[in-house]
Amino acid sequence: MCYGCGVAEDRDMADTISAAIRDAPEPPEPLDARTARREFAPRGAFLNTASYGLPPRGAHEAMLAAERDRAAGLLTTGMGDEAVRRARALFGRLVGLPPERIACGPQVSYFVGLVAASLPARATVLVADGDFTSLLFPFLARPGLVVRSVPLERIAGAVDGDVDLVAVSAVQSADGRVAAMDELIGAARAHGARVLLDATQAVGWLPVPADRVDLLVCGGYKWLMGPRGTCFLAGTAEALAELPAIGAGWYAGADVWDSIYGAPLRLAGDARRLDLSPAWQSWVGQVPALELLARVGVAAVHAHDLALANRFRAGLGLPPGDSAIVSVPVAEGTAELLAAHEVIAAVRAGRLRCAFHLSTSEQDVDRALELLSGRVTAGARRDDQPR
Numbered sequence: 001m002c003y004g005c006g007v008a009e010d011r012d013m014a015d016t017i018s019a020a021i022r023d024a025p026e027p028p029e030p031l032d033a034r035t036a037r038r039e040f041a042p043r044g045a046f047l048n049t050a051s052y053g054l055p056p057r058g059a060h061e062a063m064l065a066a067e068r069d070r071a072a073g074l075l076t077t078g079m080g081d082e083a084v085r086r087a088r089a090l091f092g093r094l095v096g097l098p099p100e101r102i103a104c105g106p107q108v109s110y111f112v113g114l115v116a117a118s119l120p121a122r123a124t125v126l127v128a129d130g131d132f133t134s135l136l137f138p139f140l141a142r143p144g145l146v147v148r149s150v151p152l153e154r155i156a157g158a159v160d161g162d163v164d165l166v167a168v169s170a171v172q173s174a175d176g177r178v179a180a181m182d183e184l185i186g187a188a189r190a191h192g193a194r195v196l197l198d199a200t201q202a203v204g205w206l207p208v209p210a211d212r213v214d215l216l217v218c219g220g221y222k223w224l225m226g227p228r229g230t231c232f233l234a235g236t237a238e239a240l241a242e243l244p245a246i247g248a249g250w251y252a253g254a255d256v257w258d259s260i261y262g263a264p265l266r267l268a269g270d271a272r273r274l275d276l277s278p279a280w281q282s283w284v285g286q287v288p289a290l291e292l293l294a295r296v297g298v299a300a301v302h303a304h305d306l307a308l309a310n311r312f313r314a315g316l317g318l319p320p321g322d323s324a325i326v327s328v329p330v331a332e333g334t335a336e337l338l339a340a341h342e343v344i345a346a347v348r349a350g351r352l353r354c355a356f357h358l359s360t361s362e363q364d365v366d367r368a369l370e371l372l373s374g375r376v377t378a379g380a381r382r383d384d385q386p387r
């Protein structure tokens with residue numbers, strides 16, 4: 001591709017945007033969660049969205065089409081731009097924020113790194129024990145910050161006047177525990193601390209208070225069912241303005257295609273100043289997945305995913321929970337046994353982690369339960385104890 005000579009051409013060629021993106025219904029046509037299951041083609045029972053989400057058929061096809069276009073020399077940068085534009089708008093609709101307050105990049109840790117870089121020396125960051133390292137390492141790697149770690153259940157109570165930022169996952173990757181977000185936001189406000197919420201394990205199935213936190217980061221490849229390589233950072237105008245655009249390249253320019261050569265610095269005036277140049281095929285694949293979520297609606301996805309998770313819990317003799325991720329202690333070799341029967345789950349923090357999303361059916365849950373019979377061991381936690 002010729003960046004220099006193709007500006008006008010690229011704009012013209014935006015006309016050739018793949019049908020999967022261009023022809024998406026606007027506003028979305030409603031779809032019920034059970035019917036949405038038909039959009040997925042797992043080989044067996046897939047209970048592993050907490051590791052990576054399955055693409056709905058349209059998303060998979062759009063990404064493959066983009067890759068075929070690349071092989072044929074027909075990929076256009078206009079196509080990538082349009083995919084990012086639509087993904088940003090769709091994500092905004094999902095969390096209730098305008099696109100001007102959403103940046104697009106590749107990974108959670110990159111955006112968290114910008115937040116870490118923005119903090120003054122000796123700032124105190126409060127985190128939860130055992131949280132995902134893409135949320136922790138950028139703060140730990142920045143010399144001079146004080147990182148205080150407490151159990152998730154005590155994080156709201158641990159906010160005091162010394163804390164500058166609370167950085168926590170809305171839903172824990174390791175075991176699906178849901179943070180007490182209202183309590184935490186209230187405590188942070190009372191003490192003048194900012195909140196950075198990592199919603200990677202939440203947005204897509206759990207309504208999140210995006211308009212009440214200072215910053216929210218969300219990877220696209222799990223519950224948003226995109227390919228690896230898409231991530232969103234949303235925030236208040238004030239919090240975003242304080243982030244240094246130290247990863248800025250041509251894609252962070254006020255007019256992207258007028259920002260490819262030469263000084264002076266001319267960054268976008270909104271959250272786009274934090275964008276990184278997109279992995280084109282990934283963003284093309286992200287759009288139809290976000291469209292499917294918009295069609296089903298977060299409330300319906302939430303009800304669907306929780307119903308499956310609680311069916312699973314009931315089958316194991318556990319009380320109902322509030323998470324689409326269920327983590328249980330199991331006998332050694334259980335994940336392998338499940339995999340041999342095409343039931344896909346993960347082992348995290350020494351426990352079996354099962355995740356339930358639009359790509360999961362009741363039959364999938366029952367199949368997993370059959371195989372798990374007699375293999376769940378007594379756990380240490382209160383919610384491990386069968387009733």
Ligand SMILES: Cc1ncc(COP(=O)(O)O)c(C=O)c1O
Pocket residue numbers: 050051106107108109110132134135169171172173198200201219231
């Ligand atoms: C809470 C959370 N944040 C972030 C990530 C991924 O981070 P990154 O995009 O830096 O790979 C994961 C992946 O499991 C996660 O569970």
